[in-house]
Amino acid sequence: MSTSFRMPSIVAALGLAGATLLCTAHAQIKVAMVMPTTGPLTQYGDMVKEGVTTAVEMANAAGGVGGKKIELVAIDDACEPKQGPVAANRVVNAKIGYVIGPVCSGASIAAAPIYNNEGVVVITPSATSPALTDGKNYQFIFRTIGRDDQQGPAAAKFIAEKAKPKKVAVLHDKQSYGQGIASSVRDDLKKAGINVALFEGINAGDSDYSAVITKLKGAGVDFVYYGGYHPEMGLLLRQAGEQGLKVRMMGPEGVGNPEVNAIAGPAVEGMLVTLPADFSANPRNAAVVAAFKDKKRNASGAFQLTSFAATQALLAGLKAVGDNPAKVAEYLHKSTIDTVLGPVSWNKQGDLNSFDFQVFQWHKDGGKSPAAK
The missing domain is CATH 3.40.50.2300 (Response regulator)
Structure with a gap:
């Protein structure tokens, strides 16, 4: 299976400071990776990028979603609370309806009101602070990691x-x-x-x-x-x-x-x-781990597979209801989705019903x- 993957080409696009576009020639659905690409915490951004990129490569190699390829846009928030809203506005201005990230809790908390108000589906694979979701009544914010x-x-x-x-x-x-x-x-x-x-x-x-x-x-x-x-x-x-x-x-x-x-x-x-x-030690994930290894990536880091699972969940929503963020969010709230973490489902505020630390x-x-x- 690993020989069927190919890296998306990297092109300069969007005209956005701090944004990098990773895409295929026929990309039609944009997904932003909001993560630190500058600052002292870039390693966590690298982990998330490895997970998301591997999942998208596998999906695109299998035909994408409804025949549409997935286009990844990397946007830097440096894991800084002050930069979280800036990154969110870049996503909104680029008319992107889906985000994997943000990576850090502070930046996620600061950016979440913008994403939710603008109807952007956000699935963070790494932000663990309860303050992200507690008492907020957000409809578009999800996690594929447990809370603190x-x-x-x-x-x-x-x-x-x-x-x-x-x-x-x-x-x-x-x-x-x-x-x-x-x-x-x-x-x-x-x-x-x-x-x-x-x-x-x-x-x-x-x-x-x-x-x-x-x-x-x-x-x-x-x-x-x-x-x-x-x-x-x-x-x-x-x-x-x-x-x-x-x-x-x-x-x-x-x-x-x-x-x-x-x-x-x-x-x-x-x-x-x-x-x-x-989760990389689970035999049922052997093919996914092989895909990581084929690209010299590490599936056993802290956030690679929670990021892969976030992408799986998003793609499941897109396949089920089409390219419509509001319908995707509704689908995630009511569904149980099979991922590399096992079956995942969310409560009404977008937190996982269970997670194994x-x-x-x-x-x-x-x-x-x-x-x-």
């Missing part, structure tokens, strides 16, 4: 039942995603009777966390949970090791990036991380393995 109030309890349960620390510090990056997941973990640890000695924010983008390392040492903690992304987690790991702080550290899927190894060095060994289950142990060679304790 599903991920947080999975992390807290592992910490309480497997790691069994005496005293825990919970840190976060003061942003929607990081602070939200950290608060969820803190609350569940307290319910489990775990001593949370410190709950504190750090400044994302800083290069020196020695002050917080000193505070952690003074608090006598033996476990640190960090809510945020890999650049800060890598520095916390490395600087803790340099300053003789011997603690286990854990983070959400935002730290599960091979780039954390380059920042943390050997100190990354044993980092714990909650991630979507490794698991705990992995990170290794200094960039690999990961299921965590036992």
Whole structure:
């Protein structure tokens, strides 16, 4: 099967700053990938792009949707909340009715009102903050990943039942995603009777966390949970090791990036991380994994297969009701769709009815393995 795929040609088009058009010669249905192509979190954009592109290649090779090919438009939001609405307006101005993304929660939350008001179907494969959908009554916003109030309890349960620390510090990056997941973990640890000695924010983008390392040492903690992304987690790991702080550290899927190894060095060994289950290990996905490998892509990363599933869901809607965003959104709300994640369905606010987060142990060679304790 893998030999039947071909990469879409890359052409300059749209006349949009920050937009790249990936298309086939007969592309007729446009789908935007809203993701970071600049800034410190571009690796997550790469993961999403791999998943979406692979799914679209497979669909186009099989004839597209109703004989129409899918055209991918990459639009940069740098994972920045301020850039989320800018990217959304680019999508709307380009008359694109479908988005896979945005990737980060902050940018997603900021952009969602525009997409929903303009009737653009959005399926994010990676934004986990409950604030994206809670109480919003959106009709066009969906996810193919679980929420932080599903991920947080999975992390807290592992910490309480497997790691069994005496005293825990919970840190976060003061942003929607990081602070939200950290608060969820803190609350569940307290319910489990775990001593949370410190709950504190750090400044994302800083290069020196020695002050917080000193505070952690003074608090006598033996476990640190960090809510945020890999650049800060890598520095916390490395600087803790340099300053003789011997603690286990854990983070959400935002730290599960091979780039954390380059920042943390050997100190990354044993980092714990909650991630979507490794759907690439499921035998039923063998053909999809082979398609990734054929293009030298990695199907086992944090967001590649949630992105593939988001594309599968969108394409299922297009095949069922045609190129009509309102009808596609209605179809998704009432349907169960078979994807690489298994059967997926959504509640009335666009969140998945169920999702499997698991705990992995990170290794200094960039690999990961299921965590036992």
